[in-house]
Amino acid sequence: MTDVPVFAAFGAGLLSFLSPCVLPLIPGYLSFISGAGVEELRIGSRRGGIFFRTLFFVLGFSAVFVGLGLVFSGSGMFVSGRSNRLVTILAGTIIVVLGLNMIFGFMKFLNSEARIHVRARPASAAGAFVVGMAFGAGWTPCIGPILASILLLAARSGGATEAALLLSAYSAGLALPFLAAGLFFERLAPLWAWFKRHGGAVRVASGILLTAIGLTMALGRLTAFNAIAARAGMALTAFVATRPSAATAWTVAILSMTAAAIAIVPALRGRRLATPLRLAVLSVLAIAILLESLGVLSLAGIVSGWLLFQGA
Numbered sequence: 224m225t226d227v228p229v230f231a232a233f234g235a236g237l238l239s240f241l242s243p244c245v246l247p248l249i250p251g252y253l254s255f256i257s258g259a260g261v262e263e264l265r266i267g268s269r270r271g272g273i274f275f276r277t278l279f280f281v282l283g284f285s286a287v288f289v290g291l292g293l294v295f296s297g298s299g300m301f302v303s304g305r306s307n308r309l310v311t312i313l314a315g316t317i318i319v320v321l322g323l324n325m326i327f328g329f330m331k332f333l334n335s336e337a338r339i340h341v342r343a344r345p346a347s348a349a350g351a352f353v354v355g356m357a358f359g360a361g362w363t364p365c366i367g368p369i370l371a372s373i374l375l376l377a378a379r380s381g382g383a384t385e386a387a388l389l390l391s392a393y394s395a396g397l398a399l400p401f402l403a404a405g406l407f408f409e410r411l412a413p414l415w416a417w418f419k420r421h422g423g424a425v426r427v428a429s430g431i432l433l434t435a436i437g438l439t440m441a442l443g444r445l446t447a448f449n450a451i452a453a454r455a456g457m458a459l460t461a462f463v464a465t466r467p468s469a470a471t472a473w474t475v476a477i478l479s480m481t482a483a484a485i486a487i488v489p490a491l492r493g494r495r496l497a498t499p500l501r502l503a504v505l506s507v508l509a510i511a512i513l514l515e516s517l518g519v520l521s522l523a524g525i526v527s528g529w530l531l532f533q534g535a
Contacts, residue, residue, distance in 0.1 A: 229392040231436060232376070235369050236396020238429040241418050242369075246425075249404050252358075256280045256351045257405075270406060277405030279348040281398035283355020285391070288370070292377040292390030314375040315441025321368040322433030325426055372433050379440065410499040456531035463523050470523045474515050478522075482508040 239245060257273040324330045373393045377386035404411060418425060463470045482505055489501065514520035 229388060231432070232373055232389050232392040233396040234432060235373055236393040237400065238425065238432060239369050240397050240400040241425045242429065246418055246422070253277065253405055253408065256354055274402065274405040276348060276351040277401055279351040280355035280358070281401050283352040284359030285394035285398055287356050287359030288394045289387055289390045291374055292386040293383055295374045295378040296383050296386030311379055312441050314379055315437045318372040318375055318437030318440060319434050321372055322430045322437055325368055325430030325433060369429060369433065372436065376436070376440070413498065453531060456527050459523060459527035460531070463521065463527060470521070471515055471518070474522050475512055478508050478512045478515065
């Protein structure tokens with residue numbers, strides 16, 4: 224298990240999807256790889272075919288990212304002892320600089336774009352896979368610094384398994400929203416619009432994430448995350464084992480308060496409650512509350528297991 228929290232790599236992938244270089248182009252990407260028009264995307268008339276092509280598209284760029292991670296992981300085999308520490312400090316410093324540049328944009332040369340452009344529409348799922356590989360091989364001003372930082376972390380890990388896990392998590396963070404867009408594009412349109420309006424905030428959040436990762440790496444504090452996760456996981460596991468009723472009550476209370484907030488806040492702001500996305504989230508929360516109350520599901524147990532896995 225890598226000493227870099229996998230969820231940080233997943234979050235980096237998600238922020239890459241939400242970046243101004245990717246999110247506004249989602250309709251174009253989906254239309255290009257599926258052959259569907261933008262209007263067909265909006266009405267969801269070819270949902271199955273679009274999702275199928277999108278699946279192969281994300282497999283394509285995931286293969287490239289994991290491959291790059293394996294290549295970069297080999298560099299960690301050539302350093303050890305004191306030199307390894309120096310490399311860690313250097314890599315952490317580079318990540319901090321990349322993060323600060325995403326926030327303040329002081330290195331203009333990093334904003335130059337180099338992308339592989341595919342002109343012909345893919346005629347099959349295999350073609351969508353190739354286009355995904357081209358997307359993964361391309362570097363854009365937004366996704367480049369984030370991916371470069373994850374690759375530096377992969378190089379720091381020094382192991383092929385750790386690097387593959389790290390880049391798989393990054394790929395999943397980027398791929399899952401793509402798949403959701405391919406399957407529910409017309410229902411998620413308001414969400415895309417909201418993130419487009421707040422593109423600057425997403426860029427700043429990305430920069431803060433990279434800066435935090437770089438600082439913890441340079442200061443040699445990455446393993447502290449594992450210790451914190453392990454302690455939290457053991458404490459939560461003990462709580463669930465010794466006081467299962469209390470754990471269920473707390474979980475139901477938290478889920479209920481979340482559902483109430485989702486229902487009340489839009490009403491207070493004069494917005495419509497019955498949007499497809501909001502109703503879907505409320506339905507999932509209602510099912511989770513029911514299963515938790517019946518003892519079929521233990522979210523606290525799932526969270527504790529995940530924390531222990533992160534701390535392994």
